[in-house]
Amino acid sequence: MVSNLSGMTAKSFSPTTDPEIRAELTASVRKWVEREVLPVALALEHADEYPEALVEQMKEMGLFGITVPEEYGGLGLDLLSYIAVIEELAAGWMSLSGVINTHHIAAGLLVTHGTDEQRSSLLPRMVTGEMRGCLSLSEPDAGSDTRNISCRAVRDGDEYVITGTKAWVTNGERAGLVALAARTEEGITCFMVEKDPGVAYGGITVSKNIGKLGYRGLETVEMLYDAHRVPASAVLGGDAGVGKGLAAILSGLEVGRINIAARAVGVARAAFEASIKYAQQRHTFGQPIAAHQAIAHKLADMGTQLQAARLLTEHAARLRAETGRAEVEAGMAKLFASEAALDIATEAMRIHGGVGYTTDLPIERYFRDAPLMIIGEGTNEIQRTVIARGLLKRYAIEE
Amino acid sequence: MNVVVCVKQIPDPAVPGELTSDNRLKRDGAKAILDESDSYGVEMALQLVDKAGSGEVILVSMAPNGEVSGLRQALAMGAARAILISDDALAGADALTTSKVIAKAVERAGGVDLVLAATESSDGYTGTVPAQVAELLGWPSLTFAKHVEIADGKVTIQRQTENGYDVVAASLPAVVSVTAGVVEPRYPSFKGIMAAKSKPLDQVTAADLGLNSISAGQSIVSVDAAPARQAGEKVEDDGTAFERIVTYLEELKVI
């Protein structure tokens, strides 16, 4: 009897991955994290050293093409698979999830808004990790206030000339492709700027590597554009995309927020699991500290928050995959999961007592990594604004 | 070059094991996993076939209940296809019965140049199957290989010994058992994991292999718990504890 183990559903533009495959992929990332990441994460993070070897392995596993459709050489996996992978990476070392986050936002922008030519020329290079993507929206004076960006792109024949300062570009130096928001006459336009990895290319200079509390090991940089020239064909979506960049990027950021929520779940899980183990090992006053009600109740709250965070995140991912939009739900997941991660990391510190404060354990890292998620990809204050606006629209009363 | 790798799918050692009423390890609970010792053979086989430039890696596994989880892991690493022998008649099979089944499966695979196996499985530890398979096939048996090389129709191995290694060679086809750590098993790529599901799986019974009157060949009379580890000796240091340590190490003949 020759049979076939296949049960894969046909891939569509918005695919559904066989849950069994999803579980196998997740388990393989978890095993990789346990064996390759955990033994080195502490040292690399403290040294703020780029995890070159780990990133090479991530490329080999295929993590740079997870959500890109198969026709471009990607894996065409669904958003639920993506967040499961992100959670595993973040539970090991949050920075690793950052290595692929803005890469996937840039790839996602191409998939949803790129021209055929842009897709077929860029995506096959991106899925292997040979060309790394990043997202450059924020500026020193435009973070939450995205409409305030001042980076300019002026049309000159077949080209655009870009001038301005961009801040907070994660992966900016190593990227070969920048999804760049710049102001054109018609409004904010997204340019897919190709460059060589490194500190200088054409009119682009990496002017500063930003020092960070956590999220270390990978670069977040400031980039200067001094009359940098790009072909007009670099406009995301071609001529039709001119002036429509902000809407495209904000929609892409929805996936970014779901990613941030999944990262928060990963960090929260790591902090929770370390705590519930330690609480059974550490004895005071003749019993494990987990037997003290004060500690047991912390564990109960942490476990509950973690579970709620994961379910909100999965729900947002499912909704986005099914309907294409999940503004409110992605915001809710990001808001709740990031606050949960911050709480859980703090409680983990309390439960571990003095050793939690040392650099021998990863607890202090969780504590430093967690705050990024309340700020990045739209602060939680902004999330609340977005959620409230969406809810008020949904529940609007007739007057 | 075609290489068969014998892979065992074992209960996950992370999950506490349970015995059946006839003293066998319960194998119908949680998903089985690929025996870690076999992942080295799989990696070795993939590298050898890659180097040879043609041929394929074929997995052979005997497991109850049509178990495929462990096979999938090896297929995800890059093996081309698998033969799974699953048959209630083989429940509790001893090493010789297992070897008979595997030898027949190797013949079924066809055109095989080399069979790789681990030196022993992580759940059974008899360590006799590779040599028995070789004998049944009438092929040379090379054991404890920590390095394997194929050239000019010959296999040459470095056979691990207590103080180093012996170089042993044989003509192909041959059966080689490889030690853990012989190579670094690759992490399956996501593409590999996804492709594994649709790779050919040939599921057969003992009768399909022409083994008509086969039985387990053994029964397990009783199982005793392994003796608990003895408490070590505590030495309070009164300034001369080092002497006790030196004596202890001398007794062990380490110094």
Ligand SMILES: Cc1cc2nc3c(=O)[nH]c(=O)nc-3n(C[C@H](O)[C@H](O)[C@H](O)COP(=O)(O)OP(=O)(O)OC[C@H]3O[C@@H](n4cnc5c(N)ncnc54)[C@H](O)[C@@H]3O)c2cc1C
């Ligand atoms: C480590 C790191 C990596 C980053 N990576 C990237 C990247 O790769 N690409 C990228 O484009 N950006 C990136 N960012 C930028 C990030 O998205 C912004 O920092 C974030 O959106 C906040 O903007 P801001 O820092 O300018 O804060 P501000 O906008 O100045 O906010 C300051 C405070 O005011 C509050 N606030 C502002 N406006 C309102 C309002 N209307 N109502 C209520 N409260 C308000 C904020 O919530 C916050 O508490 C990164 C940031 C960090 C820290």
